[in-house]
Amino acid sequence: MARYAMVTDITKCVGCQACTVACNSEWDVPTGFARTHVHSTGVAGKFPDVISSFYVAQCNHCDHPACVAPCPTGATYQAENGIVMVDRDLCIGCGYCVEACPYDARYINPVTKKVDKCDFCWGRIQKGLEPACVATCTAHAKFFGDLEDPQSEVYKMVYEQGARRLETAEVAIGPNVYYLGKKEHVDLLLATFPPRHPRLLRAGEVWHRYLKPFILAAIGATFLGQAIAFFHQLYSGEDQFEDWE
Amino acid sequence: MGPKFSRREFFRRSSAAGAVGATVAATASAEVHPPGWRGTTRVETIATNCEMCFWRCGVRAEVAHGKVLKLEGNPDHPLTKGRLCARGNSGPKLLYDPDRLKYPMLRVGARGEGKFKRISWDQALDFLADRLTQLKQKYGPEGVAFFPHGVASTFFLTLMRAYGTHNIAEPAFAQCRGPREVGYALTFGQGLGSPEPVDLAESKMIVLIGTHIGENVFTSQITAFADGLSRGAKLIVVDPRFSTAAAKADWWLPIRPGTDIALLLAWMHVLIGEDLYDKEYISKYAQGFTELAAHVKEFTPEWAETITELPAAKIRATARAMAAAKPAVALHPGRHTTWYGDDTQRARAMAIVTALLGSWGRKGGIFLPTEIKTGSFALPAFPQPKRPRADGAGTRFPLASEEQGVTNGLVDATVSGEPYPIKAWIVYGQNVLESIPQRSRTLEAIDKLDLMVVVDVLPMEQTYYADLVLPEATYLERYDMPQIAHSAKQPYIAVRQPSVEPLYESKPGWWIAQQMAQRLGLEAYFPWKTPREHLETLVKPLGVNIDKLLTRGAVTFPGRPYIEDRLPEDGPLFPTQSGKIELYSPLLKQLGFDPLPRYTPVDEPPVGYFRLIYGRAPVHSFARSQNNAWLDALMDENTAWINEDAARDLRLTNGQKIVLENQDGVRSLPIRVSVTQGIRRDCLYMVHGFGHESQRLHLAYHRGASDTELMTRVKVDPIMGGTGMRVNFVRVLKSA
Numbered sequence: 019m020a021r022y023a024m025v026t027d028i029t030k031c032v033g034c035q036a037c038t039v040a041c042n043s044e045w046d047v048p049t050g051f052a053r054t055h056v057h058s059t060g061v062a063g064k065f066p067d068v069i070s071s072f073y074v075a076q077c078n079h080c081d082h083p084a085c086v087a088p089c090p091t092g093a094t095y096q097a098e099n100g101i102v103m104v105d106r107d108l109c110i111g112c113g114y115c116v117e118a119c120p121y122d123a124r125y126i127n128p129v130t131k132k133v134d135k136c137d138f139c140w141g142r143i144q145k146g147l148e149p150a151c152v153a154t155c156t157a158h159a160k161f162f163g164d165l166e167d168p169q170s171e172v173y174k175m176v177y178e179q180g181a182r183r184l185e186t187a188e189v190a191i192g193p194n195v196y197y198l199g200k201k202e203h204v205d206l207l208l209a210t211f212p213p214r215h216p217r218l219l220r221a222g223e224v225w226h227r228y229l230k231p232f233i234l235a236a237i238g239a240t241f242l243g244q245a246i247a248f249f250h251q252l253y254s255g256e257d258q259f260e261d262w263e
Numbered sequence: 264m265g266p267k268f269s270r271r272e273f274f275r276r277s278s279a280a281g282a283v284g285a286t287v288a289a290t291a292s293a294e295v296h297p298p299g300w301r302g303t304t305r306v307e308t309i310a311t312n313c314e315m316c317f318w319r320c321g322v323r324a325e326v327a328h329g330k331v332l333k334l335e336g337n338p339d340h341p342l343t344k345g346r347l348c349a350r351g352n353s354g355p356k357l358l359y360d361p362d363r364l365k366y367p368m369l370r371v372g373a374r375g376e377g378k379f380k381r382i383s384w385d386q387a388l389d390f391l392a393d394r395l396t397q398l399k400q401k402y403g404p405e406g407v408a409f410f411p412h413g414v415a416s417t418f419f420l421t422l423m424r425a426y427g428t429h430n431i432a433e434p435a436f437a438q439c440r441g442p443r444e445v446g447y448a449l450t451f452g453q454g455l456g457s458p459e460p461v462d463l464a465e466s467k468m469i470v471l472i473g474t475h476i477g478e479n480v481f482t483s484q485i486t487a488f489a490d491g492l493s494r495g496a497k498l499i500v501v502d503p504r505f506s507t508a509a510a511k512a513d514w515w516l517p518i519r520p521g522t523d524i525a526l527l528l529a530w531m532h533v534l535i536g537e538d539l540y541d542k543e544y545i546s547k548y549a550q551g552f553t554e555l556a557a558h559v560k561e562f563t564p565e566w567a568e569t570i571t572e573l574p575a576a577k578i579r580a581t582a583r584a585m586a587a588a589k590p591a592v593a594l595h596p597g598r599h600t601t602w603y604g605d606d607t608q609r610a611r612a613m614a615i616v617t618a619l620l621g622s623w624g625r626k627g628g629i630f631l632p633t634e635i636k637t638g639s640f641a642l643p644a645f646p647q648p649k650r651p652r653a654d655g656a657g658t659r660f661p662l663a664s665e666e667q668g669v670t671n672g673l674v675d676a677t678v679s680g681e682p683y684p685i686k687a688w689i690v691y692g693q694n695v696l697e698s699i700p701q702r703s704r705t706l707e708a709i710d711k712l713d714l715m716v717v718v719d720v721l722p723m724e725q726t727y728y729a730d731l732v733l734p735e736a737t738y739l740e741r742y743d744m745p746q747i748a749h750s751a752k753q754p755y756i757a758v759r760q761p762s763v764e765p766l767y768e769s770k771p772g773w774w775i776a777q778q779m780a781q782r783l784g785l786e787a788y789f790p791w792k793t794p795r796e797h798l799e800t801l802v803k804p805l806g807v808n809i810d811k812l813l814t815r816g817a818v819t820f821p822g823r824p825y826i827e828d829r830l831p832e833d834g835p836l837f838p839t840q841s842g843k844i845e846l847y848s849p850l851l852k853q854l855g856f857d858p859l860p861r862y863t864p865v866d867e868p869p870v871g872y873f874r875l876i877y878g879r880a881p882v883h884s885f886a887r888s889q890n891n892a893w894l895d896a897l898m899d900e901n902t903a904w905i906n907e908d909a910a911r912d913l914r915l916t917n918g919q920k921i922v923l924e925n926q927d928g929v930r931s932l933p934i935r936v937s938v939t940q941g942i943r944r945d946c947l948y949m950v951h952g953f954g955h956e957s958q959r960l961h962l963a964y965h966r967g968a969s970d971t972e973l974m975t976r977v978k979v980d981p982i983m984g985g986t987g988m989r990v991n992f993v994r995v996l997k998s999a
Contacts, residue, residue: 027489027493029489029492029493029511030489030490030492030493031489032476032477032478032480032485032488032489032507032508032881033477033507033881034348034349034477034480034485034881034882035349035881035882035897036346036347036348036349036351036352036480036482036881038349038897039349039352039353039882039893039894039897040347040352042352042893043333043334043352043353043355043893044333049892049893049896050896060939061505061939061940061941062940063940064940065505065517065906065907065908065940065941065942065943066505066515066517068505068940068941069510070505070510070941071510153335153336153345153346154335154336154345154346154347154348154352155346156346156347156348156480156482156485156486156489157485157486157488157489158346158486158489158490159489
């Protein structure tokens, strides 16, 4: 079985955002959102001894994805080839997975009201195409392939050239997007964009954020209805019912 | 044994059971995430080339139901091989920009007021033909000036030359690569052309002086640069700013602005003084070495250190590193090179270093163009203008290109009426208020005009001043002159053909030019009916199957990029007067200029001021793309980069809005500060192209600040007329 992965060679990446726009265009991502995006680390150090690099953010298709368990409908699942998929027919747009992702790789699409994220361009892969970001990358810095295949570029980059995952001691869930570059640059990426702790919604949060507003709204609607009926009666008088008897 | 249901499958089955809500949701998601739409919808792909900038990468437009769904890179394109930058990918947002110019318009209000009335194409073209005929009678055809840009303007060029004017100038020369072309032609006998023939992918040492590859994105150049680096090329970046390229460099030299020639002279000093230059190459191909050696003897790295503020040891180390990689040294000649008014001499110095390293015509250095001979129509000769050019090309600026002209020379002539009055401007494919510095002077010139015509796609600020605005179809809706790239390693011809019909009442440039020619009695200059006929004639001698060309988008021919590949038909290796590389330039001597480059100090910023420097962002093209929704989402304003220590002294915080005031009291729109350790204390950097003044650009209007607006001064290169623009100084005001 394949184990798909992506490697960004940050010695080559120039942060040009071609990948971002190609992805937006491929997937009709609403303006202002992104399935992949490039961030600059900014300049670190003191003039003239400074460094900087680029971070290409996207879904990491983790070995132990933090987004699958919180999904109440099972819309988010991991395929056998490692790709974390979203079944849009099942997604209810609750956003639990968005909170859970340590890499902030998900967003709720304001048009469909469903979650959206990178799926390594599964639709293109099935047609024998490269993912849109890889195909367009001006710096020839993005590589996609199968980590189970020792002949693949990504295999060589990961197992022979030392491409690294963005993991910390606290958050290590096996991301399958790797970064190849000088140690100081990958360290800078990790320091600037460390994975955050997954925000799993606790019972209390579910109460505060979802149940309580719903119940309050229901109670409010009940009182409002009563009030309307009361004033309606007050002004238009009580209906005189004909006595059928 | 019952079937095993996962939670997911359970939900799938229950939703498939027929809930109305699920059907609605599924329809919506099909629109937004067309799952497999490539398979289900019949998508036609059309090969063409991009015009989001002038690099013209290969594009495949995916079209269905008369609409461009997506632009993909064209893998058959020899240069860009299927890759497209952010701008290239954003083409559909230009095509479907709701702010586009939609129909011809005639000005009814005052110039600059922006009041127009809609007219028909017939009215517009008749009006223009009448006015051009009157102007010719009153002022002569030379009284009409033409400001084109790029290969798409070919048909208008023919029209204007046929009309009888030679007052034609595009900013590509005097605001961009003119000094480079002249400096290299003086040395090697030929300029570089576009795309730049720099062998980055094969290089062992890449040297960038001010060139900010990475922020300056030309797809194939980025690919070659990055591939070169990943194959182990070393990188030297000379830039007062810590650019994207500098962040990848083995040596970053944060030079004091305006002192590049001193650094180059010191490099020559080391290469010659330490016997590190390519002796065989120089003795075989160059003349003037003795004079050069004597000239640079005094320019030690220690001397250069006092001028450039770069440590002498670093200057020496970089010179030695270059020599160790010779001849595979790609010293990039740059592109926008009009900086300080001594730019031709700086280009000369770069060319000389290239020669000393033996890199011209060598693998990993600068490769050589290969001419491909296209067909042409037998046109009547263009009328010979009776008066000399008004822009000074060939006279006031002896080495300016007469083909590309001097835009600022035309502005000067329009303002002064000397040597004769210029009374009409026709502008095509550029925005004169952004492309030419000294905007108030440009406006002063426009004020003197009887007629200003703008052919454009978007309502740029210049349209506010036009008498007649003609809406052109975008590059995705029109045929253009194909790109014939002699300067690619493997030369090629690439077509531009319409992917969809022009929207609104916009029309392709070729149609407008042809219609005008008919009205002016100049049909003989357009002896073809359809674009296909035009293309057939062009490619006839190449033996290319035209259907194959139109399907693939481009056809490649064998190149002879290195000296050892050259054939007699390629002509002399160094077409200078002497037939050799002219390290010492007899021509410059004869014209009264320094025959060897010399460092002359530039003006320093007054106390409290920064030098204003500017450059590009990877997601925008000049001042053209700020209204593109996808690109706007990535970068909707520019920022002012200020060194952290300088910012602390001024009590500025990151993200704070400021106003910049230049040495002449001109103030910018508000702009945010980017506080950074990645720039010298003495300069302030911003990306060019923001601060649009046209209210009809709904996304771009008043976003960020315009560097052009702050360029009230220029230093003109006396050799070729280029406007040095890095001679302006700004100070920070905390509020307007």
